[in-house]
Amino acid sequence: MSFEPGRDIPDIADIHLAHARIQDQVRLTPVINDPGLDEALGCKLYCKCENLQRTGAFKFRGASNAIARLAEDGVEGSVATHSSGNHGAALALAAKLAGRTAHIVMPENSSPMKIEAVRRFGGHVHFCAPTDRSRAEELERLVQDGMIAIHPYDNADIIAGQGTAALELEQEVPTLEQIVTPLGGGGLVSGTAIATRAWGVSVYAIEPEGAADTVVSLQRGEIVDSYEPDTIADGLRAIVGRRNFHVIQTGVKQVLTVSDDDLRETMVLFWSKLKLLIEPSSATVIAGVRNHPEIFAGKKVGAIISGGNITPADWVALTGQSTECT
């Protein structure tokens, strides 16, 4: 399959346009460097805190851009997607702010916090069985009813929106040498790679060992048909998208993997230094940098901290923390 840049896949101009389109509604998130964290990791790390983005994740950027593009194209009506998590909440809020209705297909075993978030932002939840097939069927039914499907990552407008986080990071810290993002379906990393291409930084993506479908796909030269994920990083269980895979093949320096234990440890490390709770998916970037000094030591590294949607109680349970600080 081939893609035409600027139409099927966004280019840097699309990311600048996306930024202009969404910047009034998307939060300009802080970039935080902490000398104590640097000391622990052996590099200078600039954290773009998308965990502090509205809806608690970078997903609100892509969703806002996709919704705004509909209006520009004169497309009316409700939107629909499938998501077990952050994309659903993000699309719900972006739709609500634009006066549209969002319908979110969610597996019936989704976390109560994420179901609640979709509803709080005005989204309509449609439960399905927790299988790819059931999810696709339920979404197809909504599309048949006239709704506009917004894919969580294999969508040019979504990719362009996600790329705006790296654009802001570049504007704030122009001297970065490397940039690191989590990798699930690939929306964030593909947007980041496109946003930073002319900038000359090396882009690294981090997958959980238990959801390393992209590493396998890169080895094979084509996307795996199916993959049974097994990781605590619930935001990264999806199989990489077609557009996203294409960008990763051509624009990402390396895909690294980290274990669930790495994620638990770096969630605690990150909290102890920055006083921020991050979800396991976000901890991939900290773990990836920590595990690969041969790549990152001594460098100026940008890290997209993708989301903070985990309850404190779940964080405590997952990391096994007691009431005493480590």
Place this chain on the structure above:
Amino acid sequence: MSFEPGRDIPDIADIHLAHARIQDQVRLTPVINDPGLDEALGCKLYCKCENLQRTGAFKFRGASNAIARLAEDGVEGSVATHSSGNHGAALALAAKLAGRTAHIVMPENSSPMKIEAVRRFGGHVHFCAPTDRSRAEELERLVQDGMIAIHPYDNADIIAGQGTAALELEQEVPTLEQIVTPLGGGGLVSGTAIATRAWGVSVYAIEPEGAADTVVSLQRGEIVDSYEPDTIADGLRAIVGRRNFHVIQTGVKQVLTVSDDDLRETMVLFWSKLKLLIEPSSATVIAGVRNHPEIFAGKKVGAIISGGNITPADWVALTGQSTECT
């Protein structure tokens, strides 16, 4: 007792000088507005996130300024203070960065997290019995040994440093009408009142009901001799300082009180909207604004979010949260 502005009590010029002195080592913390939180509170709230300051609290500002002033005055040697919490960790780090040693007198029942923080930043911990007298005696012993005492709040350099948070907030959101801070010993609110005097905003301070010594002192016209605090806001149990009380009498519009239940509820509210864990002392400002719509409704309000030094496990225990989001 009378104070001479510019010597005993800082003026606005001292706060600008403090800012110039410390800005390379103090983090320019983000100011976050969240439409969802605004909706819950009925005003536009601009949160100056000092919970994301180095050492996890605004206290690092005052400590950095006090340490830098010593060098300017040619004073050498180790510093000492008494603190059950954030000032101790802040002074330890500020001293370490300046190549000095800090000695922190802490009650033997201090939280393990706060003891650990002082030590992590290179401070020497001296335990004492948990009484005012024991604390003062132990500090006096250190001063007799030649150490320089840095009072946590009743100190002009500390007040000037704490005022830099409001200065930054003013520069970022010049159209604020009101500003709200927690009130314990009064370092933060007195610095804030001085920093914002020419700006024309109304300053409000919030005390826990169980540590409302300043409200009582204002009624009497003089500082109470003793007060037995009973509140979960461990950072606000101190009796207001002399310099601080003087500034509060002349420069603070009103001191409001909130209950511990208010603090628990607003810690959860703040987390649910902003994905930030704050310690009970910080929640005072959110609770104060929520409880007083007759003062704050419809206004543009600045809130100094003072600190985030609470473990996730303690946060969960204190707020009684289950694994499901509210």
